[in-house]
Every structure is written in C-alpha cells, then in structure tokens.
Amino acid sequence: MDKLLRKKSYIIMFLAPAFILFTAVLIVPIITAIYYSLCDYKVNTDATFVGFQNYIDLFTKDPDFATGMKNSLFFMVFSCITQLIFGLILAALLTNIKKGRNFFKNVYYLPCVLSSAALGLMWYFVFSPKYGINKIFEGLGWLERADKGTQWLSDTSGFIILPIIVISFVALWQYVGQSMMLYMAQISGISKDIYEAASIDGCSRTQSFFRITLPLIKPMVATAMSLNAIGSLKFFDLIYSMVPESMRGKNGGAHVLATNLYEQGLRYSKYGYACAIGIVLLVMCLLVTFLINKFVKTESYDM
Amino acid sequence: MKMKKFLSLCLAATMTVGVLGGCGDGGSSGGSTGGNDGGNSSGGVEEITFMVWDDLDASSDLITQGYKQSIDRFNKDYEGKYHCKVVSTNLEEYYTKLNAEVAANNTPDVFIVSPGPNLDDYVLPGTAAKLDSYLNADGWKGTFTSDAVFAGGTYGAEAKDGAGIYAVPLNIAAACVFYNTEMFEDAGAKVPKTYSELLDACKKLDAKGYTPITISAGTAWCLSMVAGYLCDRNGLNLDDVYEKKTDWYDAKVIKAGEQIQELSQYFQPTAAADDNDVATAAFYDGEAAILIQGSWAIGQINGSCEPGFEKKVGVFAFPAVDGSSADPNRVIAKSDSLAMSATSQHKDAAIALIKYFVDDTAQKYTAEVGGKIPVTKVQYDESVAPPELAYVMDVFKNANATFGFYNESLADTEAGSTFDSCFVEIFKGTDPKTALKPIQDYYEANVWK
Amino acid sequence: MKIDVDNSMVEKDKTKRKVVKILIYALLIFLVFVYILPLLWILMSSMKDNAVFKSTPWDLPKSFNVDNYVFAWTKGKLGIATLNSFIVSTMTLIIALIVGSMAAFAIARLRFKFSKLVLTYFMIGMMIPIHCVLFSLYTQFASWKLTDSLPGLIIPYVAFSLPITIYIMVGFFESIPNELFEAAVIDGCSVPRLFTTVGLPLAKTGFMVTGLMAFVNNWNELLFATVFISDDSRKTLPVALTKFVGPHSTNYTQMFAGIVIAVIPTIIVYCIFANQIVEGLTAGAVKG
DSSP, X not given: OHHHHTOHHHHHHHHHHHHHHHIIIIIHHHHHHHHHHTEEOBTTSOOEEOTTHHHHHHHHHOHHHHHHHHHHHHHHHHHHHHHHHHHHHHHHHHHTOOTTHHHHHHHHHHHHHSOHHHXXXXXXXXXXXXXXXXXXXXXXXXXXXXXXXXXXXXXXXXXXXXXXXXXHHHHHHHHHHHHHHHHHHHHHTSOHHHHHHHHHTTOOHHHHIIIIIHHHTHHHHHHHHHHHHHHHHSOOHHHHHHSXXXXXXXXXXXXXXXXXXXXXIIISOBHHHHHHHHHHHHHHHHHHHHHHHHHTOOOOOOO | OHHHXXXXXXXXXXXXXXXXXXXXXXXXXXXXXXXXXXXXXXXXXXXXXXXXXXXXXXXXXXXXXXXXXXXHHHHHHTTTTEEXXXXXXXXXXXXXXXXXXHHTTOOOSEEEEOTTHHHHHHHTTTOBOOOHHHHHGGGTGGGBSOGGGGGGGEEOTTSTXXXXXXXXXXXXXXXXXXXXXXXXXXXXXXXXXXXXXXXXXXXXXXXXXXXXEEOOSSSHHHHHHHHHHHHHHTTOOHHHHHTTSSOTTOHHHHHHHHHHHHHHTTBOTTTTTOOHHHHHHHHHTTSEXXXXXXXXXXXXXXXXXXXXGGGGEEEEOOOBOTTOOSOSOEEEEEEEEEEEBTTOSOHHHHHHXXXXXXXXXXXXXXIIIIOOBOSBOOOOOTTTSOHHHHXXXXXXXXXXXXXXXXXXXXXXXXXXXXXXXXXXXXXXXXXXXXXXXXXXXXXXIIIOO | OXXXXXXXXXXXXXXXXXXXXXXXXXXXXXXXXXXXXXXXXXXXXXXXXXXXXXXXXXXXXXXXXXXXXXXXXXXXXXXXXHHHHHHHHHHHHHHHHHHHHHHHHHHHHSOOTTHHHHHHHHHHHHHSOTHHHHHHHHHHHHHTTOTTSHHHHHHHHHHXXXXXXXXXXXXXXXXXXXXXXHHHHHTTOOXXXXXXIIIHHHXXXXXXXXXXXXXXXXXXXXXXXHHHOOOXXXXXXXXXXXXXXXXXXXXXXXXXXXXXXXXHHHHHHHHHHHHHHHHHHHHHHHHO
C-alpha cells in the first residue's frame, strides 16, 4: 500500500495539471506584475525600468489613490465590525429558534450568491432620488419633491462621503449572510453537553452565549474577519454599478483601490502604474490577514 | 440522491456546451467568424474589422443606425470579396478598448475616432495610416465640402509617417442650445443672446415650475461642454494656456466657474448623479426646458422621442458673456472621423469601406435623417431633413470660427478628464480657485515642463 | 408553599420566553422583507411600461408586459450573454473540479515529502487578490490573442478557483477512513482507480460545494470580464448588464428585465440546492 501511494509517476500525474495552471496563471503573472510595477509601461511604449517611481507617485502625488485608500480602509473597518456584530446576532438568533430556521438562513444568505453587478444596479435605482425611496418619502409626505431630497449616491460632503456609506450598508446587506453561516456552523459544532452543564450550574442563556459560545467561536471570528477584510479591500462591482461615472473618474470622490486600478489601467492605459496599485492591494491583503490571525485567533479549543 | 440529479445536470451542461462548441466550429469554417486575428480570409473573402463606440444593432441613435446601413451596403455589394466585422463597445470605454487592441497588435482595420488628442494617440506613434494617396486618387478629396473639413485629421512633421491627412471626417456636430419652445412661450421667456438674458429666461421658466436646464454632472464631459463655452466666451485662449502665457487660475476661467455656480441653481436637482442619458431624456420627455448638447441630439430626438416633439424644439447659439470682448460667434464643433490601421493587411477593403461612409447615400442620410452636418457636397432635401438641422446650420453658418470640446482640446486625454472633474467640483460648490488646483497641478507636472 | 413559588416562577419564565420568541420572529420577518422587497420591486417594475414606471415607480403593475424581456434578451444581447456566462461558468466548474480534486487527492492521500508545502503553495492563491494580476495577465493574453475570447476567461477563472477547490477537497479526502483505501489496494486497485472508485464517490459533498461555489463566483465575476472582453458577442452577463444602458437610452424597465434575467438562474440553482450549499459550506468551513 505505502509503496503504491509513493509512486512518483502518479504523484506527478495528479499534481501536474493544477500545479502548472496555477503557476502559469497566478504566480508567474504576479512576478511580472511586480516587475511592471517598477516600470514606466504604457500602451504605446515598452516597459522601461524606473525603480520605485510608480510607488512614489502613488503615495505622494495621486489624490485619487489617496481617496481610494481612504474609502477602501473605511470599507474594511466598517465591514469587519458590522459583519462581526450582525453576523453573530443573526447566528445567535437563528440557533435559538427551531421553526423556519432553514428558511430564514436561506433568505439571508441569498444575496451572497447573486451578481453584485446586478444587485448594485438594483440598489442604484432604490437610491435614485427621482424614482427610489425618495419617491416613497414623497408619497408619505416627508418630502415635498422626491428629486430634491437626499442625493444618496452623489452627495460629496464630509470626510467619508454619503455614497460610500450607503454602499457599505448595501455590502453589509449582501454579505452578512456569509458571516452568519460561518458563525452558525461553528456554534452548531459546539457540544450540547457544555450548555447543559452550564445551565445546571445556573448559567442563563445570555451568560452562556458570552461565556461559552463567544470564546469557542473565536477561531471562526478570525476566519470570517479575514474573509471580510480581503473582500472589502477588493471591492469593485458595487462601486462600478452604483455611483455616477464622474465620481469614479478623475478626482472622483467615490474611488476605491480597485476603481483606481481600473481607471489607470484601462482608461489611461498606464499598465505599470496600475500594476503598482495591484501590488499595493496584494501587500495590504497579506498584511491584514496576518494581523487578524495574529491578534484575533488564539489557540482553538477542542470541541 | 440529489447528487445524481446534479451530476446529470452537469453532464447535460457539458453536452450542450460540446454541441454548441461544435456548432461554433462549423460556423467559423464557413468563413463568418475569425475574431480579431487580422481577418485572415477563409474561402477567399477578405475580412476587415471595424471598431465603433456604439452598439449598431440596439442603438436608437439615428447616426449610429446610418453607420450600420453603410456597413450593410458594403457587405452586400462586396459579398464574396470583402466582409466587414464590427467590434462595438460603449462610448465610455471606447478608447480604452481600442488602445488595448493597438497594444496587442490587433489594431482594427478601420476605427472611428474624434480628432484632437485622441487621434494624436494613434497618429503620432504611426498606428493610423496616412491617407493622402487614397484621397488624391480618383478625385475622392474633391467630393468633400472643402479642405477645411480635414483640418482635424491633418498633421505636420510631428507624425511618425510625416505630414498629411490621417482621418476622414464623416459628419460634423455643433454644440448648441436646444430649447422647448412651448415652455419658453408659456413662461414668457425670450431666446437669450447674452448670459444675463439666459439667467433671466431661466428665472422665468423656474417661476412657472419648469426645470430650466437639464445637464449631466454624472457624466463629466457634459458639464464641461458648458464650462468650455463659458471659458471661451469669457475670452480664454487655450493656446495661451498651453504655452504658459496664462494658467488655469486665469480670471476668465474663475469667472466661468462662478457662472457655472450661478447657473447651477437652475439645473435639475439630480444633476450631480444623472448621467448624460438621463439628463438628455429629461429634455426629450418634456421635463426640462433647455438642453445644451451637441447637434447629435437631433438624431436622438428624431429616433426616440414621442412623434411631434421635434416640432417643439428650437435651437440657439450659446449666448455671449456681457462685457466680454470675446467673439460670441464661435461654435464648439466635433466631427466623427475614420482612421485606418497602418498595419492593415486589407487596405483596399478598408478604403472601400470608408468610402461607403461618405458616399452620397450615407451623407444624404446624415443630413436628412441623422440631422448632422454633412461633409461632402451632397445635395440633400432640406424639406425632409429635421427642422432642427436648419437651425443648427444657421448657427454653424454664422459662426466665425469653431473650436473643439475642451476635454478633447487639452494637452492629452488625462488633462481633459482633469478639466472635466474640476468643473464638476465647481458645480458642486467648491470655490473655483480651489477646485481648479488639480488641472493647474497637472499642467505644471506634465505640460509646462 | 415552596412548590407554588416555583410554579409561578416557571410560568413567568415561560411568558417571558414567549415574548422574547415573538420579538425574535418579528425581527427575523422584518429582515426577510428587507431582503426580498428590493428584488420584488425590480421584478414588478420590469413588467411595466417605461412611462408608467417613471410616473408611478412604486405601484403594482397593472398588466404583465414581456416586451421588456424580449428586448433585453435579443437587442440588449443578454441572451447571448447568458449563453456565454453559462459556457464560461460550466467549463470552469468542470475543469476546476477535475484538476483541483486530482491535486487534492494527491496532497491528501498520496505520500510524498512536500505534500504540506504543496498545499501551502496552492493556499497562497486564496490570499491573492486577482486584481494584482489583472493587467499583467491582460497584456500577456492580448499578445496571445486570448482576450475577447471565452477560453481567455475560462483559463484565469479555473486558476482562481483552484485554491478553494483544493482546500475543501483535501479536507474531504482526508476525512475518508484509511481502511477503505487499504481494502481497495488489497483488491488490486491502482492509484487512478483508487481516486475514481473510492475517493470521488465518498467526497461528493465536497464536489457539490466546490462546484457550486466555483459556478456562482464565475457567473458573477465582473472585473476580469469587463477588462478582458469588449466584443459584444462574447460578453458575460454581468458585463453585458452594466453596459446595458447603452448610449442615449433610458429605458429603465428594460434594464430591470435585464437585472431579473441576470439573477434568475442563480436564484433557481440556489432554491434547488440551498440546503446542500448551506450544509456543504458548513462542512467545508468547519474543516477549515
């Protein structure tokens, strides 16, 4: 048996396709992207090595990148916190009921599997001042004229502008189901005996949630949080489909890192510069995962 | 058990894909596809690619539909010899995609382009072919209205392939002010000749409950078209800016910014978010009284509005600014032009295609149906042409000079986008001097070196 | 005496619990509305005439109008886009499952020194945002003339689906009891047969989960598809949808029909497989 499973030819045969594909389409391009990010490389010019110039320009001279960084960091912090809170609350509520649990769970998870581009367009219309919720407010008499009400997706005042806040709530709406599922999976994995023992010891339900459930799902908090953080740093679809073009164009207030990348790479065809943005994004993702796992994840308990 | 169902579904899916794939293969050997592979012919048909910024099949824009007719005629007349394959994108990402094709050595044989920095991008490095020899053959050039129509496509020694003409114009659009005559009458507003009269007309329209002006700041170039007019009417000379005789903090630009802010009280409340389509629709739907737009709007009005609406539409030239010495008879004009790839393997086919866009049938269509100004000496029936065209022709004939859209007339495309975005900021209420900093900085870093 | 007190305590506790339960259900049902209402609004509006929508956007539709769907499907080119999305997602799913589960089987069951290292190597992929390879892949694919083609999307999609597929499948292969393999080996099974007859059938839940995840992710992917595809006849659904409001058109209700077309297939798949997706995800997640 051991000999059979150690046969090199089979190992190579089984591993090679995935290994080659993965390396050629993901690892090699990352290396070339790192190289391009150090080059002046535009559509009509060949790549010429310029050292860290692109990165220096990014961090010192590019107001759009600064906006993108600000908004992306906001998305990350917002989604980590709100998804943790709401995901946990939903998970706790759903594990406490019997009737309809599956139904509720399936409904809340539904948007996770739907196209963000389509949902983004949907919310774009919901927040359209002329036809969306402002129209309802008008009908209720709260607004005199719908289109003169709050400009949900084009107001640009404040440090974090309104469209970004609106979209972060839409993202919460769309993805909280995923956090909920992860926490529920972990909670349902906790042995009933522990709760029974606790209740015999006079522990109330609320108490046992904080004393037993929370500590036991801590490793999952780290997993879910990393997923949220990376997901929100990569954020593109909702911005692309919800805010007006001028706000994700030059000097647009609703930039995130991914729209920076899209604009520089696709609209101005500055491939080297766009690659530099991509590499910054990569470093941030790795850093955030590392930090979350360092500070949130503790040793996992045996359940 | 459900697993089985799923697997069988997968299997069915695979089979469908297989069958479809098979169909596709069969199709391509028939010679109708071939992708962007340089149009290698199969079965003796030379295939050329044509890239355009609108969906030829779905668009209700009459000019676009005219392009489709030209291509259809070309394909029919040259059946068995040439075939034109259309690659379409939407306007917003057109140059992006075109650049990508160029970068990949996939330049379409013929592509549509606006003269200005966009065309520079293809002429200067030698992507677009010099067309003089074709234009001079068989008196083709003589069919055009004048040599002046080629101005935008003419380059000097700075082009890699030397001085000459690099683009053939298809039609000319002039940016005018369209207004709803019924609303003007109802409000007792007069057609304004000056900026203060424009404000006055807006005031009256507003008092009657109409939205005076519909404009898009969600699509930045729309707002910047008005900004361009205001800068020009205040006397700004773009060449002076380019040569650093003045800068973007010039009092004329600041004044234009203040005027945008003053006008903005008469914009529709959702102007900041509305894109060009939404903003123009508000005029076409009879919700707003004034639309400042290129004369391609005529093609849209006649293509998609309620029948009869076109009778309510009047046109006037952008008003002068009171007290400014600038020439008030300057018009923003723009021509769609065609360029040919310098590396095209099928130059004869490409030229043949271009000729179909400027032959009498196409140019008559341009005027009579599309409502744009034709570029050849074609005789068209003025009684059939949309009434607005006559107004636009008047504006155009009275013009002492034309100038380009500002975002297509600056140092490069990124400068154009920066200019657009500065005026969006001004519109949103930022103090003009503060809002103009990005364009000033951009010129300092990239242009005035 | 003492018993009485206990009883009333229990009663009090019971009513308290009931109230809490009602509150919980009220909250959950409210949330269901938050989730379903916007979707229903779009569905209803998609049946309206554009002018009717513009004047009364929140009223119920008076009649069922399929014109919007016909337009979106044919002239709006969502029909061809649906087909493209289907081809891309299905091909990706099939290739990713085959290639991924083979690698996972090798990592989990075959014995070689660097199996942990190989797994880690693939796991790097889970932390890489695809954005950072976007333009280096794009320029490369453009020079190979793979942009504007469906294989040009399928190849990167497969590569991006591999890490999660391998990750989950390794978990499933590892959970298969060793005895089963031993028995098969004694019966004279070769390694490929071990994979197909013992490994695959016992890891079918894993197949299901990873397959559905790959399908859904690629069905919805926008960024790569926008950059890689510009030819209308090769656009996938999300791209075609975001470009649907072509120049000079404001036919919102046709757009709504487009949104419905884009989400309906996933909703159907989800309704059929919701429990499996949920169970599978749970299994996959707990393994991790």
